[in-house]
Amino acid sequence: MTSVSIHDTGALFQIAEPTDQRRAQRRPGRGIGIDLGTTNSLVALAPHGAAPRVLRDSSGSGLVPSVVAYTADPPLVGRAAQALQAEHPAQVVSSVKRLMGRGLADITFAHPYHLSEETPGLLRLDIGSADAPRRVTPTEVSAAILRELKLRAEAELGEPCDGAVITVPAYFDDAQRQATRDAGRIAGLQVYRLLAEPTAAALAYGLDRGGEGLFAVYDLGGGTFDVSILRLHKGVFQVLATGGDSALGGDDFDRALAAHLLKKSGVAEPSRHQLDGARLAARAAKERLTEETVTRVTLAGLPELELTRGEFEALIEPLAQRTLRACRQALKDAGLRAPELDGVVLVGGSTRVPKVRELVAEAFKRPPLADIDPDEVVAWGAAIQADILSGSAREGVTLLDVVPLSLGLETMGGIVEKIIPRNATIPIAARQVFTNYAEHQTGMVIHVVQGERELARDCRSLARFDLKGIPRLPPSMARVEVTFQLDADALLTVSARELMTGVRQSVEVKPTYGLSEEEVDRLVMDSLDHAGDDYARRNAAEARVELGRVVLALRTALAEVGHLRELLPDDERARLEAALAAADAAMADPDALADPLNRARTALEKVSEPFARRRMERALNAGMAGKSLHDIERALADDEALHEKRAGHTPELLEPEEP
Amino acid sequence: MPSLTVTSRAAKVMRDQLARRGTPQACIRLGIRGGGCTGYSYLFEFEDKPPRANDLVVEQDGVKVVVDPKSLFYLDGTEVDFETGIRGHGFKFKNPNTKDACGCGESISF
Numbered sequence: 001m002t003s004v005s006i007h008d009t010g011a012l013f014q015i016a017e018p019t020d021q022r023r024a025q026r027r028p029g030r031g032i033g034i035d036l037g038t039t040n041s042l043v044a045l046a047p048h049g050a051a052p053r054v055l056r057d058s059s060g061s062g063l064v065p066s067v068v069a070y071t072a073d074p075p076l077v078g079r080a081a082q083a084l085q086a087e088h089p090a091q092v093v094s095s096v097k098r099l100m101g102r103g104l105a106d107i108t109f110a111h112p113y114h115l116s117e118e119t120p121g122l123l124r125l126d127i128g129s130a131d132a133p134r135r136v137t138p139t140e141v142s143a144a145i146l147r148e149l150k151l152r153a154e155a156e157l158g159e160p161c162d163g164a165v166i167t168v169p170a171y172f173d174d175a176q177r178q179a180t181r182d183a184g185r186i187a188g189l190q191v192y193r194l195l196a197e198p199t200a201a202a203l204a205y206g207l208d209r210g211g212e213g214l215f216a217v218y219d220l221g222g223g224t225f226d227v228s229i230l231r232l233h234k235g236v237f238q239v240l241a242t243g244g245d246s247a248l249g250g251d252d253f254d255r256a257l258a259a260h261l262l263k264k265s266g267v268a269e270p271s272r273h274q275l276d277g278a279r280l281a282a283r284a285a286k287e288r289l290t291e292e293t294v295t296r297v298t299l300a301g302l303p304e305l306e307l308t309r310g311e312f313e314a315l316i317e318p319l320a321q322r323t324l325r326a327c328r329q330a331l332k333d334a335g336l337r338a339p340e341l342d343g344v345v346l347v348g349g350s351t352r353v354p355k356v357r358e359l360v361a362e363a364f365k366r367p368p369l370a371d372i373d374p375d376e377v378v379a380w381g382a383a384i385q386a387d388i389l390s391g392s393a394r395e396g397v398t399l400l401d402v403v404p405l406s407l408g409l410e411t412m413g414g415i416v417e418k419i420i421p422r423n424a425t426i427p428i429a430a431r432q433v434f435t436n437y438a439e440h441q442t443g444m445v446i447h448v449v450q451g452e453r454e455l456a457r458d459c460r461s462l463a464r465f466d467l468k469g470i471p472r473l474p475p476s477m478a479r480v481e482v483t484f485q486l487d488a489d490a491l492l493t494v495s496a497r498e499l500m501t502g503v504r505q506s507v508e509v510k511p512t513y514g515l516s517e518e519e520v521d522r523l524v525m526d527s528l529d530h531a532g533d534d535y536a537r538r539n540a541a542e543a544r545v546e547l548g549r550v551v552l553a554l555r556t557a558l559a560e561v562g563h564l565r566e567l568l569p570d571d572e573r574a575r576l577e578a579a580l581a582a583a584d585a586a587m588a589d590p591d592a593l594a595d596p597l598n599r600a601r602t603a604l605e606k607v608s609e610p611f612a613r614r615r616m617e618r619a620l621n622a623g624m625a626g627k628s629l630h631d632i633e634r635a636l637a638d639d640e641a642l643h644e645k646r647a648g649h650t651p652e653l654l655e656p657e658e659p
Numbered sequence: 660m661p662s663l664t665v666t667s668r669a670a671k672v673m674r675d676q677l678a679r680r681g682t683p684q685a686c687i688r689l690g691i692r693g694g695g696c697t698g699y700s701y702l703f704e705f706e707d708k709p710p711r712a713n714d715l716v717v718e719q720d721g722v723k724v725v726v727d728p729k730s731l732f733y734l735d736g737t738e739v740d741f742e743t744g745i746r747g748h749g750f751k752f753k754n755p756n757t758k759d760a761c762g763c764g765e766s767i768s769f
Contacts, residue, residue, distance in 0.1 A: 012742055012749025015676055015687055016704040421692050452729075528713045531729040 031390030033382025044383035052380035101176035143186035163190035198228035200381030219347035241333035250350035257282035410456035452527030454538035543597035
């Protein structure tokens, strides 16, 4: 029996417009890339395959301080907001990224805000004045920054932008990612997708073009340090390990240098004012020492000092060594040694410091990639990704609006169960529940295939993994939920979860990797040419699985109770054995069609029916002894529920994440 | 030989809709698509491209309905009709390949 079911509401149908014209309308060239940072944010464009370009303000700066001042309505963002920080500390919010997606219990670090959490998990910052209390969520604050960046991009584009790629740290959890997504939506942006910051940096250097590789991304910003180890496999980046220090950055270099300068000037107890002045001077000197080996520094009211690069490097070396320890740990977590890496990418303004570069090169045993401005490299990658997702044609990249070939799983008998059908619009997610075939089965091979043919061996094999730890349950009782999720970038995530134990396993693949348009056409045409054949072979494979199931169930019953004469008289046993032998014979022919297999099954079911009935009666009698009618009724109801559970396994489309 | 029939009543509505759409020469494509929310579903749409080599083309009163060979296995013998009733107006597929409908009538299986 072909057990496909058609969705039919008994309903009346209308003729629809062709599928390819109903695709989501994208606007090529109008995607923007946003690096939403803790200290600074950037927006970049790379329209129609152009090289990425960070948008700058009139002073030439591409960095927009991630600061929002609620002193006006709408709030001020960036440098203008920063200027108000000293005067209105309560109304000016900075570093809000650290609060994104967090509850009050998560905030273990020092911060200057008045926080409240009336709804669990929903943090609010008090930004009102004494006479006008007002509270905002971190998401709203981030939205204000995003809105400013969007306006900047639209002024440049001269038209509304279509959507954005926003970068997030690789270690952001689901709640932090969702909060970032929400911020984008509040800002009026269609968030194409969130992109891990290290992945964005790797994309900026075009490291994805090689298809395969192992990379480290060293990100030393003003206040934080992150290191990520990435694996590129068949065009997909995967974060193998992350590490870092959330309280270590270029600001610490400035502090160390300022203390040194004050000491050199003989100032033992600097005033607040002197300290601030020394920090600014230290920062400027640090930047000069990137190019020069010696520089002069003047602190207000004190004689001029000479500062060498060597002095500076001695000061920061202990700090830089701390970052290297984190790098070694990340490599260890990823199970790699430095020589196995194919490249190291530098991110963050503090990686301009020559000593840092030198130490990174030593630690990773190779010169790091540093051609792209390390402040802008993440925004570059986001802009490239956004341009692709807006539908622009870029060299070597094809973006798909629809699934070019069906995606499915191999099930018993080599039959393909399609989960995501060809031509479905992406992003899309679907899930289906599968069951075990045999009682002793404690694992399930998840074989992901692509194509239109009915048997797995005629399809493209995309990935294969084992789900282990399925509890021992009677056939059809274990429930494994398999979810296929295809994101806007055509990245497929297949995850399998056993519903009773919760064990899960997943894999990411890029179904389009190494697939040309001609190949797609050929595979589709093949399936049409083989339609008749495939149909017969699928039926045969299904008949074989069904027959195998009946044979297995019967052999199990025979082994358990076959020796009891009252259940199975000798002559009946002989007939049963004969039918089993006939079934074995039918299955022995590897090319058997559905008909002989189905005939063998019907015969076997018929001849074993009295034996099955007697087993059932015996089980019922044993079960009913000493039980009330109520118990029996309840057991029957349970049985019915069970039956329903076993029956329902057809794919179920999941609600898309974005409306 | 697999077949599909289109009633005159259905053909007339198709012809009217094609004319209103400004594409009187276009075809109507009927097919079966995997997926849908409870399994397989019908695909029923205007087809602006000419029929493909392997398509079954059924012509009724000047309207062409095309079916790809794969879908035809599930559609063989189907009659496409047009109904008007209290549930609204629309096309009805009388498909003999559907075996049993479940209680709610939501899904059927072959």
